[in-house]
Amino acid sequence: xxxxxxxxPSPTGYLxxxxxxxxxxxxxxxxxxxxxxxxRIEDTDLQRxxxxxxxxxxxxxxxxxxxxxxxxxxxTKRFDRYNEVIDELLEKNLAYxxxxxxxxxxxxxxxxxxxxxxxxxxxxxxxxxxxxxxxxVIRFRNPDEGTVVxxxxxxxxxxxxxxxxxxxxxxxxxGSPTYNLTVVxxxSDMGITDVxxxxxxxxxxxxxxxxxKALGKEPPRYAxxxxxxxxxxxxxxxxxxxxxxMEYRNQGILPEALLNYLVRxxxxxxxxxxxxxxxxxxxxxxEDVNKAASAxxxxxxxWINQHYIKQSEPARxxxxxxxxxxxxxxxxxxxxxxxxxxxxxxxxxxxxxxMAEISAFFYRDFDEFxxxxxxxxxxxxxxxxxxxxxxxxxxxxxxxxxxxxxxxxDVSASLSLNxxxxxxxxxxxxxxxxxxxxxxxxxxxxxxxxxxxxxDKALAYINHRIxxxxx
RNA sequence: GCUCCCUUCGUCUAGUGGUUAGGACACUGGCCUCUCACGCCGGUAACAGGGGUUCGAGUCCCCUAGGGAGCGCCA
Numbered sequence: 001x002x003x004x005x006x007x008x009p010s011p012t013g014y015l016x017x018x019x020x021x022x023x024x025x026x027x028x029x030x031x032x033x034x035x036x037x038x039x040r041i042e043d044t045d046l047q048r049x050x051x052x053x054x055x056x057x058x059x060x061x062x063x064x065x066x067x068x069x070x071x072x073x074x075x076t077k078r079f080d081r082y083n084e085v086i087d088e089l090l091e092k093n094l095a096y097x098x099x100x101x102x103x104x105x106x107x108x109x110x111x112x113x114x115x116x117x118x119x120x121x122x123x124x125x126x127x128x129x130x131x132x133x134x135x136x137v138i139r140f141r142n143p144d145e146g147t148v149v150x151x152x153x154x155x156x157x158x159x160x161x162x163x164x165x166x167x168x169x170x171x172x173x174x175g176s177p178t179y180n181l182t183v184v185x186x187x188s189d190m191g192i193t194d195v196x197x198x199x200x201x202x203x204x205x206x207x208x209x210x211x212x213k214a215l216g217k218e219p220p221r222y223a224x225x226x227x228x229x230x231x232x233x234x235x236x237x238x239x240x241x242x243x244x245x246m247e248y249r250n251q252g253i254l255p256e257a258l259l260n261y262l263v264r265x266x267x268x269x270x271x272x273x274x275x276x277x278x279x280x281x282x283x284x285x286x287e288d289v290n291k292a293a294s295a296x297x298x299x300x301x302x303w304i305n306q307h308y309i310k311q312s313e314p315a316r317x318x319x320x321x322x323x324x325x326x327x328x329x330x331x332x333x334x335x336x337x338x339x340x341x342x343x344x345x346x347x348x349x350x351x352x353x354x355m356a357e358i359s360a361f362f363y364r365d366f367d368e369f370x371x372x373x374x375x376x377x378x379x380x381x382x383x384x385x386x387x388x389x390x391x392x393x394x395x396x397x398x399x400x401x402x403x404x405x406x407x408x409x410d411v412s413a414s415l416s417l418n419x420x421x422x423x424x425x426x427x428x429x430x431x432x433x434x435x436x437x438x439x440x441x442x443x444x445x446x447x448x449x450x451x452x453x454x455x456d457k458a459l460a461y462i463n464h465r466i467x468x469x470x471x
Numbered sequence: 472g473c474u475c476c477c478u479u480c481g482u483c484u485a486g487u488g489g490u491u492a493g494g495a496c497a498c499u500g501g502c503c504u505c506u507c508a509c510g511c512c513g514g515u516a517a518c519a520g521g522g523g524u525u526c527g528a529g530u531c532c533c534c535u536a537g538g539g540a541g542c543g544c545c546a
Binding site for chain 2: 008009010012042044045047048102105109112113114115116117118119120137155158159160161164165166168169171172173174176178179180182183198199200201202203204206224226227229231233235261264265266267268270271272273290291292293294295296297299300301302303304306310345346347348349358373377405408412418419420421422423424426427428431433434435436437438439440442
């Protein structure tokens with residue numbers, strides 16, 4: 001049977017990084033084995049499932065580029081099928097009706113907890129014949145003896161005793177099927193060969209295997225991948241910063257960077273850190289995934305992101321950067337070529353958001369010089385160099401990097417100063433800050449008019465400062 | 472509490488009985504240099520603890536400690 005994996009999120013929120021990694025692993029496993037990857041939306045919880053969540057998940061999957069071959073399937077559209085299976089189990093006496101009131105179950109649980117036992121259903125209705133007309137739920141009749149052995153591709157062999165398992169509800173009193181039943185039916189119907197999911201499902205596995213066996217079906221192979229923790233090692237949550245995949249896009253992370261980061265969480269291939277999607281498909285092996293949970297480290301994600309920004313085509317970086325410029329109220333069309341700006345800033349930004357921030361000055365005058373930079377570079381000693389530079393720049397016919405660079409060299413030489421003594425004040429004057437691309441490139445991209453205007457402003461700033469100190 | 476599981480630098484990891492325990496991020500020293508960054512060279516830093524098995528243990532076994540997940544008419 002050819003490989004088929006699935007990603008089965010429940011649409012009760014956004015796609016978070018843990019889900020994204022599980023999806024990636026499933027996708028890679030399918031691709032590696034030339035199989036299919038199915039997307040299934042587990043929306044049987046009518047209360048919590050929302051259309052917004054479904055859209056958010058689909059959008060995130062698209063952004064990441066994890067295309068599915070089949071689906072998306074919606075469980076809410078398969079209730080007839082689930083009921084068919086439940087009826088079959090009922091007929092074969094592999095399931096039974098239960099009308100235990102909630103109060104009884106609560107009392108039962110409390111008693112068990114008090115006796116330090118594992119809380120579970122006691123099988124009260126197992127041999128009762130409750131009429132279908134009465135309000136009831138349906139429970140699966142779990143075997144009470146023997147063991148379930150799961151040969152997990154990540155965890156290895158896990159053994160569960162049936163006497164630890166109770167009779168789980170497979171149909172609620174409102175007639176809707178529950179998770180453990182729907183998963184089993186779907187995975188079986190859809191021909192899923194490899195179930196790759198978060199390890200919070202490990203304890204559900206023996207129940208599902210038992211249902212599968214009751215139905216006479218062969219269980220799929222399982223692989224339970226460990227969870228992702230926050231920077232501090234505790235469970236990942238909003239307080240750790242971004243957890244939603246789309247939030248990373250908003251923060252200027254490239255999809256290939258996030259994918260590369262996620263694939264290295266719990267998986268590795270020797271000393272290699274960087275993988276293209278093709279390389280991942282070739283090298284990834286689900287059985288190589290680690291068993292232990294790993295902490296999400298934003299610093300490393302940023303490093304990988306910078307790597308991909310650096311090695312991307314400037315045109316692509318510009319295209320991705322554009323909306324972030326827009327977020328700053330800047331229209332990239334009304335200024336220097338964004339592709340050139342992107343080319344110059346590629347090595348200087350860890351995210352597209354950062355790139356937009358450090359590139360804003362190319363497109364608009366800043367209100368104030370960065371205080372620290374101004375204090376250090378826009379002082380009396382810079383007056384003469386700046387005046388000379390301004391004069392020479394104004395006299396220039398053209399406005400190309402080479403000539404601009406020569407101006408800086410000439411002024412440095414004529415004043416017997418290091419280039420830095422000229423370039424830095426000039427940089428602060430033109431960029432408003434002490435860091436920018438090479439001074440020639442910076443001047444060229446900012447443009448003649450803006451440069452002269454800003455140098456004048458800087459000269460005024462320095463003069464004002466001198467006056468203040470004099471008084 | 473019970474069941475299942477996890478444990479190598481701060482973090483992600485390599486390691487399948489014999490290694491000076493390797494790499495990466497971060498941190499840090501230096502080089503490059505008009506700034507920042509990039510790049511290059513170097514440094515600090517780990518086998519949770521205790522017992523075994525073995526000539527030899529990060530690697531195998533047991534115990535302890537710490538951590539996690541699950542124990543729903545959620546998924």
